[in-house]
Amino acid sequence: MEPNGVIESNWTEMVEQFDQMNLRDPLLRGIYGYGFEQPSAIQQRAIKPCISGRDIIAQAQSGTGKTATFAISILQRIDLDLKECQALILAPTRELAQQTQKVVLALGDYMNVTCHVCVGGTDVNDGIKRLEQGVQIVVGTPGRVFDMINRRALRIKHIKMLVLDEADEMLSQGFKEQIYDIFTTMPESIQVVLLSATMPREILDVTTKFMNDPIKILVKKEEVTLEGIQQFYVNVEREDCKFDTLCDLYERFTIVQAVIFCNTRRKVNWLTQQMRSRDFTVSQIHGDMESKERELLMKQFRSGSSRVLIATDLLARGIDVHQVSLVINYDLPSDREKYIHRIGRSGRFGRKGVAVNFITNEDRSTLRDIEQFYNTQVEEMPMDIQI
Template sequence: MKMFILDEADEMLSRGFTEQIYDIFQLLPQSTQVVLLSATMPQDVLEVTTKFMRDPVRILVKKAELTLEGIKQFYIAVEKEEWKLDTLSDLYETVTITQAVIFCNTRRKVDWLTDKLQARDFTVSAMHGDMEQAQRDVIMKEFRSGSSRVLIATDLLARGIDVQQVSLVINYDLPANRENYIHRIGRGGRFGRKGVAINFVTADDVRMMREIEQFYSTQIEEMPMNVADLI
């Protein structure tokens, strides 16, 4: 093997793949060139560069100007976690969804939510890191073409979903870290388009929502009754 590339290293490490990544590095021939790509440089990423890379050259790229401008952000207070599904079903009845992305925090939750929505006759697609690349490519092609209108995904793929016509992002789960928030909802307002982000918030999520507001100097308001007019 001449080259090994680890993309989205910060996401891979934060999602519990550290042991597998270390195993791969230890099996690589010493002559293998290693390329590590990461949007952020937390301590665990730096540890990988120290342990497995020889005299690494660090290349810093100017941060992309992701912005929340043009994106209306709302929250729906959900008393219990198990009530989120009915809340989402009610939202389907309230708004006409051209295309939407729904984010969950785990692959298991993505599969569970997909099964539940399909059982209620909603047409949705799912995509997460457990799927083969060829399968993910087909799903993304269908989503880009508009033949699939609702995509349920995890954070691992949040940065790779770049679809012009997405006008609605639903955070079924608030992201586990605030940095991922803008990667999730930023696609709603890309290409000069307006967008709406709706966050499902339980009592346990209020603190994280306030941290997100403070971190981005933004305000997430309670969803109004006329939200359908905004999408």
């Protein structure tokens, strides 16, 4: 462990193609059907040891293909004839849990697997009924999952793999106690897979307490950020020039699908109203909305019936939208760690993307800080760029 919260990899073995991983045929069909052609860096390193049952700590950001890494491993490991929970995935937010379920079901499309989402804000009795019928994979938030274990609705006897996705986020949101409680109920032989963008002290406590001789895999920030993503800035000088700049961009480019990030919910509301008043078709999404409303919006956006989404950072973690070619940071993120989650959306798994940052005079030092932190260069946007 290095002092700056970065783990040191102790695993170098790589498998370069999915068809060299000895995966079930229906699973391979699901992988190719999902649109994957080649494994990402983390998939090349982590899937094989994960399938073999080793405990794994992977330091990887959103956009690296980490969800598919553990989803593929779970789908390879479970007994398809046993209609009991065999893998439990914990996630920090309802949205990430639902997105993970979609990935699991899409990859397992030819396997007839069952995967249930277990999150707050949903009907408890419906959840109990579904769990009692028997599901093979459960993905959920720690509070509701622990509640279901306590009610004996979620049976733990056959669980062989426990995945903690975005562990840093879960611990920072105060889920530590529930996570520890869940661990104490698990079978002793449980395999633990932990994924996290950062490695704070609390995560190391979890790893020493509950993991057995874990393999450590680091996917560096540079691998995540730069691949396939062109990063630009537009000098707007003052805050009140941003809106006109955005309208100019719209006139210059044919925007197939884009996400526009603002730092506050109020700004999201304001910008949505402004855009609509100029007859632009846009949707908005933020944390004040009911979860059903957010789900519907994401569904419309994924299907392409909604093309431009104005969002807060709620969307910047774990929402996988394949066809997004453009991300606009209307506001530069206040926290440099969030930058990667926002623009990682636009070039996932080598898909090309463009990120445009609106920069006021006050933002210049923040942009320099981001460039240094990610060891990258954000160029001024040329007039003749193709999006």
